[in-house]
Amino acid sequence: xxxxxxxxxxxxxxxxxxxxxxxxxxxxxxxxxxxxxxxxxxxxxxxxxxxxxxxxxxxxxxxxxxxxxxxxxxxxxxxxxxxxxxxxxxxxxxxxxxxxxxxxxxxxxxxxxxxxxxxxxxxxxxxxxxxxxxxxxxxxxxxxxxxxxxxxxxxxxxxxxxxxxxxxxxxxxxxxxxxxxxxxxxxxxxxxxxxxxxxxxxxxxxxxxxxxxxxxxxxxxxxxxxxxxxxxxxxxxxxxxxxxxxxxxxxxxxxxxxxxxxxxxxxxxxxxxxxxxxxxxxxxxxxxxxxxxxxxxxxxxxxxxxxxxxx
Amino acid sequence: xxxxxxxxxxxxxxxxxxxxxxxxxxxxxxxxxxxxxxxxxxxxxxxxxxxxxxxxxxxxxxxxxxxxxxxxxxxxx
Numbered sequence: 236x237x238x239x240x241x242x243x244x245x246x247x248x249x250x251x252x253x254x255x256x257x258x259x260x261x262x263x264x265x266x267x268x269x270x271x272x273x274x275x276x277x278x279x280x281x282x283x284x285x286x287x288x289x290x291x292x293x294x295x296x297x298x299x300x301x302x303x304x305x306x307x308x309x310x311x312x313x314x315x316x317x318x319x320x321x322x323x324x325x326x327x328x329x330x331x332x333x334x335x336x337x338x339x340x341x342x343x344x345x346x347x348x349x350x351x352x353x354x355x356x357x358x359x360x361x362x363x364x365x366x367x368x369x370x371x372x373x374x375x376x377x378x379x380x381x382x383x384x385x386x387x388x389x390x391x392x393x394x395x396x397x398x399x400x401x402x403x404x405x406x407x408x409x410x411x412x413x414x415x416x417x418x419x420x421x422x423x424x425x426x427x428x429x430x431x432x433x434x435x436x437x438x439x440x441x442x443x444x445x446x447x448x449x450x451x452x453x454x455x456x457x458x459x460x461x462x463x464x465x466x467x468x469x470x471x472x473x474x475x476x477x478x479x480x481x482x483x484x485x486x487x488x489x490x491x492x493x494x495x496x497x498x499x500x501x502x503x504x505x506x507x508x509x510x511x512x513x514x515x516x517x518x519x520x521x522x523x524x525x526x527x528x529x530x531x532x533x534x535x536x537x538x539x540x541x542x543x544x545x546x
Numbered sequence: 547x548x549x550x551x552x553x554x555x556x557x558x559x560x561x562x563x564x565x566x567x568x569x570x571x572x573x574x575x576x577x578x579x580x581x582x583x584x585x586x587x588x589x590x591x592x593x594x595x596x597x598x599x600x601x602x603x604x605x606x607x608x609x610x611x612x613x614x615x616x617x618x619x620x621x622x623x
Binding site: 236238239243244246249252253255256257258259260261262263264266272273276277280281291292293294295296297298299304321324325328330331334337339347358360361362364383384385386387419422423467481482483485506508510516519520521522523 | 577581587589591601603609612615616619621622
């Protein structure tokens with residue numbers, strides 16, 4: 236988050252990236268573990284960086300043959316170091332005459348998850364509104380307090396088929412609640428457990444060929460977080476595809492201890508919005524929690540229990 | 547006495563309001579458009595596939611710039 240607010244908010248840095256570099260942004264954790272040639276190449280590059288020893292997060296400038304030119308993680312927030320390194324790397328760069336091909340016959344799908352066949356992707360945007368904060372001298376804290384959290388939501392083919400019939404499937408609702416109604420504005424948050432879904436009210440109304448969704452939710456842990464929010468949405472399916480998936484969930488969010496960094500004082504307003512992802516790279520970024528066994532779970536759902544109890 | 551009681555009640559009311567009140571819900575359409583905005587870092591054509599990135603670097607004669615974070619660098623990180 237600090238990178239987005241500092242180094243990648245600088246116009247000249249962005250112009251260098253757009254015109255002089257090929258910009259690649261993988262998930263570090265997954266690619267480091269990948270059992271394929273992409274993982275081998277990536278490990279070869281990052282292992283050439285000596286510092287810091289505790290993490291491989293950060294930035295690397297390399298030749299496509301895997302030779303590291305620059306590698307760094309600090310300072311955070313950036314103080315101009317990135318732009319300087321980018322210019323220094325370009326000044327001496329010579330494209331290699333020969334680059335050996337990598338074996339692309341095997342792709343480690345655990346490290347490179349893709350949306351299930353026939354599925355679609357929505358973008359998820361999160362922001363804390365009306366939060367009160369402790370005074371701080373840490374620039375990286377103050378810089379990201381108003382940050383926009385981002386994630387992706389996968390919607391499966393069978394869920395799209397249910398939406399086309401005018402129903403909002405329990406599996407989709409449970410995924411949205413457990414994995415996406417989180418404050419991810421300052422780092423990676425914990426997901427909600429199934430039992431944390433304490434209450435859910437959902438009303439679906441056909442409206443001009445679309446579905447209007449209104450409702451409310453209460454998510455609550457026994458000792459830490461609580462989110463009580465209003466749900467509003469409009470979605471539309473044309474043929475076999477979703478053409479509109481607009482949701483806003485907003486309400487009172489409290490936490491007693493932070494997952495990362497810091498938490499606001501008392502209750503804040505957390506807003507989560509969903510919108511269909513554009514085709515191309517935005518839709519290729521996987522949701523954070525695809526590795527979790529419950530992410531695509533379609534049975535034994537808490538949402539089913541709650542909806543049936545209200546019939 | 548009555549005056550100090552009123553001051554105390556007013557203060558208590560303010561404290562209670564600070565602890566329990568959050569802002570009223572915003573309008574759906576305006577909040578949706580306010581939140582669903584691309585940011586400056588997204589003006590770069592970030593790639594997510596290493597093989598495609600490497601091939602582009604060879605074809606275009608450019609170095610690779612890798613931004614690698616825990617979580618999903620272009621998503622939740």
